[in-house]
Amino acid sequence: MKLKKLPKKLLFQNAELLDPIKKTNKKGNILLVNGKIADIGIFESPSDVKSIDCNGLTLTHGFCDLHVHFREPGNEDKETLESGSRAALAGGFTRVCTMPNTNPPIDSPESVSYIIEKSKDCPIYIHPIGAVTKGQKGIEISEMGLMNEMGAVAFSDDGLPIQNGLVMRKALEYSTMLGVPIINHAEDDCLRCEGVMNEGIISTRLGLPGNPNIAESTMVYRDLKLAEMTGARLHVPHVSTATSVDHIKHMKSNNNNITAEVTPHHLFFNDESLVNYDTNLKVAPPIRNDISRKAMVKGILEGVIDCIATDHAPHTLHDKETTFDLAAFGMIGLESCFGIVKRVLVDNEGLSLINLVELLTTAPRKIMGFNCDLLKVGTEAELVLFDSNEKWIFDNDNVFSKSINSPFYGQKLTGKIKYTISKGYISEIS
Amino acid sequence: MLSHKHLLGIEDFPREDIQNIIDTAFNFREVLDRPIKKVPSLQGMTVVNLFFENSTRTRISFELAQKRLSADTVNFSASTSSLKKGEGFKDTAQNIEAMKIDAVVMRHPAPGAPKHLTEFIDAIVINAGDGTHEHPTQAILDMMSLQEKFGGIKDLNVAIVGDIDHSRVARSNIYGLVTMGANVTLCGPPNLIPDTIIDLGVAVNYNIDEVIEWADAINVLRIQRERMGIGLIPSEREYRKLFGITEERINRNKKEIVIMHPGPINRGVEIDSGVADSDQAIILDQVLNGVASRMSILYLLLGSKDGDMK
Amino acid sequence: MNNNIQIMSSKDISQKLIRISHEIIENHTDIGNVVILGIHNRGVPIADRIKELIFDITNINLPIGSLDITFHRDDFRERLSMPEIRGTDIHFSLDDKVVILVDDVLYSGRTIRAALDEINSFGRPSIVRLAVLIDRGHRELPIRADFVGKNIPTHSGEHVEVHLEETDGKEGVFLVKENN
Numbered sequence: 044m045k046l047k048k049l050p051k052k053l054l055f056q057n058a059e060l061l062d063p064i065k066k067t068n069k070k071g072n073i074l075l076v077n078g079k080i081a082d083i084g085i086f087e088s089p090s091d092v093k094s095i096d097c098n099g100l101t102l103t104h105g106f107c108d109l110h111v112h113f114r115e116p117g118n119e120d121k122e123t124l125e126s127g128s129r130a131a132l133a134g135g136f137t138r139v140c141t142m143p144n145t146n147p148p149i150d151s152p153e154s155v156s157y158i159i160e161k162s163k164d165c166p167i168y169i170h171p172i173g174a175v176t177k178g179q180k181g182i183e184i185s186e187m188g189l190m191n192e193m194g195a196v197a198f199s200d201d202g203l204p205i206q207n208g209l210v211m212r213k214a215l216e217y218s219t220m221l222g223v224p225i226i227n228h229a230e231d232d233c234l235r236c237e238g239v240m241n242e243g244i245i246s247t248r249l250g251l252p253g254n255p256n257i258a259e260s261t262m263v264y265r266d267l268k269l270a271e272m273t274g275a276r277l278h279v280p281h282v283s284t285a286t287s288v289d290h291i292k293h294m295k296s297n298n299n300n301i302t303a304e305v306t307p308h309h310l311f312f313n314d315e316s317l318v319n320y321d322t323n324l325k326v327a328p329p330i331r332n333d334i335s336r337k338a339m340v341k342g343i344l345e346g347v348i349d350c351i352a353t354d355h356a357p358h359t360l361h362d363k364e365t366t367f368d369l370a371a372f373g374m375i376g377l378e379s380c381f382g383i384v385k386r387v388l389v390d391n392e393g394l395s396l397i398n399l400v401e402l403l404t405t406a407p408r409k410i411m412g413f414n415c416d417l418l419k420v421g422t423e424a425e426l427v428l429f430d431s432n433e434k435w436i437f438d439n440d441n442v443f444s445k446s447i448n449s450p451f452y453g454q455k456l457t458g459k460i461k462y463t464i465s466k467g468y469i470s471e472i473s
Numbered sequence: 474m475l476s477h478k479h480l481l482g483i484e485d486f487p488r489e490d491i492q493n494i495i496d497t498a499f500n501f502r503e504v505l506d507r508p509i510k511k512v513p514s515l516q517g518m519t520v521v522n523l524f525f526e527n528s529t530r531t532r533i534s535f536e537l538a539q540k541r542l543s544a545d546t547v548n549f550s551a552s553t554s555s556l557k558k559g560e561g562f563k564d565t566a567q568n569i570e571a572m573k574i575d576a577v578v579m580r581h582p583a584p585g586a587p588k589h590l591t592e593f594i595d596a597i598v599i600n601a602g603d604g605t606h607e608h609p610t611q612a613i614l615d616m617m618s619l620q621e622k623f624g625g626i627k628d629l630n631v632a633i634v635g636d637i638d639h640s641r642v643a644r645s646n647i648y649g650l651v652t653m654g655a656n657v658t659l660c661g662p663p664n665l666i667p668d669t670i671i672d673l674g675v676a677v678n679y680n681i682d683e684v685i686e687w688a689d690a691i692n693v694l695r696i697q698r699e700r701m702g703i704g705l706i707p708s709e710r711e712y713r714k715l716f717g718i719t720e721e722r723i724n725r726n727k728k729e730i731v732i733m734h735p736g737p738i739n740r741g742v743e744i745d746s747g748v749a750d751s752d753q754a755i756i757l758d759q760v761l762n763g764v765a766s767r768m769s770i771l772y773l774l775l776g777s778k779d780g781d782m783k
Numbered sequence: 784m785n786n787n788i789q790i791m792s793s794k795d796i797s798q799k800l801i802r803i804s805h806e807i808i809e810n811h812t813d814i815g816n817v818v819i820l821g822i823h824n825r826g827v828p829i830a831d832r833i834k835e836l837i838f839d840i841t842n843i844n845l846p847i848g849s850l851d852i853t854f855h856r857d858d859f860r861e862r863l864s865m866p867e868i869r870g871t872d873i874h875f876s877l878d879d880k881v882v883i884l885v886d887d888v889l890y891s892g893r894t895i896r897a898a899l900d901e902i903n904s905f906g907r908p909s910i911v912r913l914a915v916l917i918d919r920g921h922r923e924l925p926i927r928a929d930f931v932g933k934n935i936p937t938h939s940g941e942h943v944e945v946h947l948e949e950t951d952g953k954e955g956v957f958l959v960k961e962n963n
Binding site: 474496497499500503504507508509510511512513514772776 | 853854855871900904
């Protein structure tokens with residue numbers, strides 16, 4: 044990856060300009076001057092300007108990931124804001140929201156400031172999500188007001204469910220004055236028990252304790268009903284079961300404050316892939332059976348699930364290269380995201396490229412209240428250039444995270460990120 | 474010789490391999506009846522018994538098997554403290570292999586641990602029990618015992634009774650018996666039998682009396698005391714009342730069924746002393762067959778050059 | 784292409800075994816102390832025949848057993864296919880006995896070495912003697928037969944095939960030349 048400052052003037056020539064807001068995909072140019080969009084469309088290319096020939100390439104909004112773990116502060120051996128930024132750029136992402144389950148957790152305005160300050164130097168936009176409860180202990184709600192003021196865009200205890208219904212209710216009520224979503228990692232601790240993978244025939248065969256669908260769907264239902272009762276905004280993270288999707292669909296029919304996301308791995312894998320005890324497939328919520336996977340695909344095609352979010356969760360070799368029961372939960376996902384979701388949704392299911400880009404750009408930005416209209420003259424350049432036809436195989440060379448815990452190595456993908464432009468930088472991803 | 478290099482589980486062992494192992498095990502039974510119970514087959518080979526879980530019986534059985542084959546045996550018992558994340562497992566294994574050993578017999582509390590081991594050592598790996606996943610050598614000796622008693626396994630009615638969910642003995646036996654064509658019925662408390670288990674080709678019946686009447690042989694699993702208390706088994710007396718293989722139940726039954734148990738027995742809980750000591754119980758034969766089965770497995774796995782194996 | 788030459792007929796085989804049986808009786812005044820062990824595969828039916836022949840002559844039923852030397856072979860690690868184990872069957876102690884080992888063809892001597900090794904697991908015979916139908920030479924170990932039906936000199940590109948009614952459904956000894 045070559046990361047450079049944007050030249051004063053840069054012309055993207057002859058690209059397929061994909062506008063997910065206007066829902067158009069037309070040939071054209073984009074001229075950047077001083078890092079901002081100066082001209083879009085068909086115009087004569089100025090001669091004195093550095094240009095990139097984008098023939099056959101698609102140019103669109105930079106992707107936005109609502110759900111990443113950049114491990115700073117506390118676990119810098121797994122990832123830092125800086126290395127996470129590179130992983131994001133490699134995946135075409137220009138804007139991310141980081142989860143607060145760091146060490147110490149982001150549960151105070153001071154810690155939110157820390158992230159805001161540190162990310163000033165990063166080549167992508169990083170928005171901290173603050174913890175819902177102090178220390179993520181699930182008991183006392185945190186200083187959400189002060190954190191929001193400092194820049195926290197949403198609140199979550201991600202990694203840990205807010206087990207106590209009363210705390211969840213109070214948090215939702217409290218959040219209504221801030222107008223930002225609460226994101227609860229929905230897994231009933233008791234029903235989940237020691238489950239390390241989806242409860243089903245595969246877990247029975249492997250002799251591994253299973254985590255049943257119902258551990259997620261019951262808590263999703265609880266959260267939805269509490270959101271309805273309190274009028275708060277609820278964003279359901281990493282949905283994995285069909286019943287959860289049904290609950291969300293039902294609630295959304297008369298409630299505009301509910302949104303949901305799904306990960307690339309829950310769209311791609313089913314639990315049969317775990318027969319070899321591959322710890323890179325150990326995630327929370329677990330990878331479910333194929334019926335659930337198909338329900339996730341259907342959910343996102345039908346719009347019940349609003350967007351894609353990777354839940355990028357880096358772990359060191361030490362944490363993953365062990366017996367399945369002891370391995371940490373999570374996989375990295377920024378670099379492989381586009382290729383994987385394109386394969387599942389566009390190549391296999393026939394979703395249009397425009398719709399796919401929406402799921403990665405306008406949809407997540409809308410949920411977080413970020414500016415959506417990025418193909419507008421005068422806006423800061425936040426773009427991604429990709430080749431939707433390029434065939435490639437996902438490999439170690441494509442990973443820029445500090446960690447390498449991915450189950451996607453060797454997958455044949457069509458659709459590769461070529462350049463990502465954000466915050467005055469241009470990264471050439473090769 | 475066998476279609477796999479390692480013995481990680483019975484699950485994907487083809488029928489021919491299982492039959493070969495059992496038939497060869499009968500030949501090793503004969504060796505165990507000789508005045509001098511030793512053959513030179515594995516002379517010069519070194520087998521390490523890597524036990525991360527306490528188990529005197531299985532380890533001794535393997536050790537005897539190795540010694541009767543003239544192999545050199547090394548015992549390594551890791552304390553539970555070294556089971557903490559990453560500590561010891563990979564390093565221990567690689568250290569041992571650096572000393573040029575031919576095979577590792579491993580028992581570990583984590584399902585998948587022996588498979589994990591094969592990823593960083595070259596030696597042959599034999600699973601002596603990985604958590605709640607499989608205990609393939611137990612299944613072999615159980616099937617050998619059934620073949621000894623009945624002449625064959627196909628179409629035999631075999632019941633497995635107890636805490637199926639947490640039993641590696643149950644899983645391995647299910648895989649093996651179904652592959653060999655037996656009819657398998659599981660019996661035990663419903664909350665200890667996963668509902669997906671019928672996908673493995675077995676039947677489930679919670680009525681122990683019906684099961685006893687139906688079965689030719691019954692494999693009684695040990696009730697682990699840890700399972701009581703966390704809402705799984707209310708009490709020993711309740712378990713005995715509903716699922717215990719009592720003298721009364723056995724005597725009530727006209728057919729003389731064969732009683733098996735992997736050991737150690739909880740007398741008076743899952744099985745009555747009178748039943749365990751009766752003529753119908755082949756528990757001690759299982760022990761002897763255990764040594765013979767393990768000799769057979771070691772002989773067949775170690776007895777060939779690389780290249781032929783998966 | 785194989786060239787099979789029949790060197791012995793069924794009648795020839797019978798004649799040789801009769802002679803061997805007489806020789807055994809001649810050599811052992813205390814025939815009651817003799818036991819016969821046939822080496823699997825074809826040594827077993829030959830041992831059976833010798834036992835019957837000895838009974839016909841002396842009216843004495845010698846104890847008979849069979850030896851499967853698979854577990855005692857010295858080429859264990861070079862074997863790539865499933866071993867065909869027929870099993871060892873010896874129901875008596877060999878302590879102080881005169882053991883007559885019986886096999887069909889004596890070649891390198893390694894089978895006999897393995898048999899001698901295995902015999903040790905069953906006791907300590909006072910004497911061990913070897914009776915073979917055919918000795919084809921090319922010993923790799925210092926082993927010799929005490930009773931030989933027929934000596935058949937061979938080259939390394941040839942081998943001797945013994946067919947018996949009990950194992951092959953027909954009788955005869957064949958010299959097989961393999962042309963590479």
